[in-house]
Amino acid sequence: MNVGDIINYLNEIAPWQYAEEWDSVGLMVGSRNSNVSKILLCMDVTSDVISEAVENGAQMILSHHPFIFSKLKAIDMENFKGEQIVKLIKSNVTVVSAHTNLDTAPGGVNDTLAETLHLINCHNLKPYIPKGSNCDLGMGKIGELLDYKSFDDFVKDIKKNLGIENLRIIGKKPEKVKNIGVFCGSFDGDLENLKSRKVDVLVTGDIKYHTALDAAQMGLCIVDAGHFATERIILHKLKDTLNKRFKELDIICSKVEIDPFTFA
Numbered sequence: 001m002n003v004g005d006i007i008n009y010l011n012e013i014a015p016w017q018y019a020e021e022w023d024s025v026g027l028m029v030g031s032r033n034s035n036v037s038k039i040l041l042c043m044d045v046t047s048d049v050i051s052e053a054v055e056n057g058a059q060m061i062l063s064h065h066p067f068i069f070s071k072l073k074a075i076d077m078e079n080f081k082g083e084q085i086v087k088l089i090k091s092n093v094t095v096v097s098a099h100t101n102l103d104t105a106p107g108g109v110n111d112t113l114a115e116t117l118h119l120i121n122c123h124n125l126k127p128y129i130p131k132g133s134n135c136d137l138g139m140g141k142i143g144e145l146l147d148y149k150s151f152d153d154f155v156k157d158i159k160k161n162l163g164i165e166n167l168r169i170i171g172k173k174p175e176k177v178k179n180i181g182v183f184c185g186s187f188d189g190d191l192e193n194l195k196s197r198k199v200d201v202l203v204t205g206d207i208k209y210h211t212a213l214d215a216a217q218m219g220l221c222i223v224d225a226g227h228f229a230t231e232r233i234i235l236h237k238l239k240d241t242l243n244k245r246f247k248e249l250d251i252i253c254s255k256v257e258i259d260p261f262t263f264a
């Protein structure tokens with residue numbers, strides 16, 4: 001099998017056209033024609049992750065965040081990005097990234113975040129129709145807990161289910177929660193939409209200071225559980241999905257990548 005087979009399959013489960021216009025998805029480095037028998041899945045293609053792929057004999061890295069996002073003016077080995085690109089090419093490792101197409105696809109990152117928090121009756125938090133398509137997708141999800149829960153118990157559940165020890169809370173804590181919004185990774189900042197959806201709390205991964213300040217003044221409650229934690233949950237699901245389709249493929253999830261933020 002070659003990289004192109006995997007790119008085509010990804011197009012079935014999370015069509016590339018679902019990606020936002022500003023995004024950068026698909027083949028980042030390498031060739032669709034490269035043979036592949038082992039893939040490494042990760043959130044970010046860091047120098048450590050590249051070494052991990054090479055040491056483990058993976059011919060392909062599939063990342064969530066785009067390895068090349070903004071335009072490169074030069075591949076200069078004296079800076080870390082240039083060094084990474086050269087190492088990938090010399091080691092015959094191809095990089096493919098599936099980002100906002102995977103966030104919004106059915107069964108993608110937002111759906112997985114809702115599942116991980118045991119939400120039921122889920123629907124879209126904010127409608128999203130990719131340019132040039134008539135797909136009815138959503139940025140973020142809204143769902144319900146089976147029963148009302150105290151806010152403190154819900155926070156305990158978030159920590160347990162996402163495997164984190166700390167999270168940040170914005171706004172006034174409701175006593176009980178049932179209607180939950182989720183928005184994986186960076187919240188888009190649309191507080192008016194959030195308010196109109198009447199969720200008890202939104203769980204997201206990244207929120208700007210001024211957005212947080214406005215949210216609190218609007219009477220909203222938001223949990224910032226971290227960008228890494230709200231998205232990394234997709235990797236194991238992606239591994240299972242790819243394994244079902246490509247039984248002969250050896251798929252590993254990065255063991256070296258960590259949340260860049262730590263707490264003291």
Ligand SMILES: [Zn+2]
Nearest residue numbers: 185186227231
């Ligand atoms: Zn992200």
